[in-house]
Amino acid sequence: MRKSSDIFRHKLAELIANTNSNPTRFAREAGFYPAQVRNWLDGENIPGLDALDQIARFFGVPAASLISEGPIPEVITKEPTDDEILARITTALKAAKQSEHTSINEEEKELLRVFSALDKDERARHLGLMRITADPLSRDKAETGEKSKKSG
Known part of the structure; x- marks a missing residue:
């Protein structure tokens, strides 16, 4: 079984790539420091619960899916309100x-x-x-x- 930090970093990288974004742009749009996002993607640490929830809301996915094995549920692309x-x-x-x-x-x-x-x-x-x-x-x-x- 993989560590939560490995699961999270791979899923975050996948979500960023699927939205045709990059780590710096994601950080800016989601309200994080670019260094935080780099640390997460490098597997140095994982976000706290509040940040994890913020990331999940940003991408429109369940927070639990970011740190658990298995595929990320399909994200329904919609125009933001x-x-x-x-x-x-x-x-x-x-x-x-x-x-x-x-x-x-x-x-x-x-x-x-x-x-x-x-x-x-x-x-x-x-x-x-x-x-x-x-x-x-x-x-x-x-x-x-x-x-x-x-x-x-």
């Missing part, structure tokens, strides 16, 4: 405030500071605008709809 995105942003902001050694740059920190100062409705509105800006197809639809309204 606005509340989930806001929670990730809040976690990233807290991590940025706690350490000068974060993996986000000053521009990203400023974006997080400004975003966190908005009320929930404003956050949702700005999040929608960012999605439109980031997705060319949505932007094209929005521009087309806007042009047809002006010509109508």
Whole structure:
């Protein structure tokens, strides 16, 4: 029987790879220090219960599946809700405030500071605008709809 640390590190590496991410990006998005994640992946230690639960919630899998033998249950890929995105942003902001050694740059920190100062409705509105800006197809639809309204 393998040790829990071996099981965990292999499963964490698998989950990170399956999400087309990397350890540093995962650490930043999930609210951990990159060094913590490297230690876990190197098998030097395993996270505590709170961190294990946070990792499980991040990937949408049962916490027990991260440290027990057997396959990880199928992860249902879904678009994160606005509340989930806001929670990730809040976690990233807290991590940025706690350490000068974060993996986000000053521009990203400023974006997080400004975003966190908005009320929930404003956050949702700005999040929608960012999605439109980031997705060319949505932007094209929005521009087309806007042009047809002006010509109508």
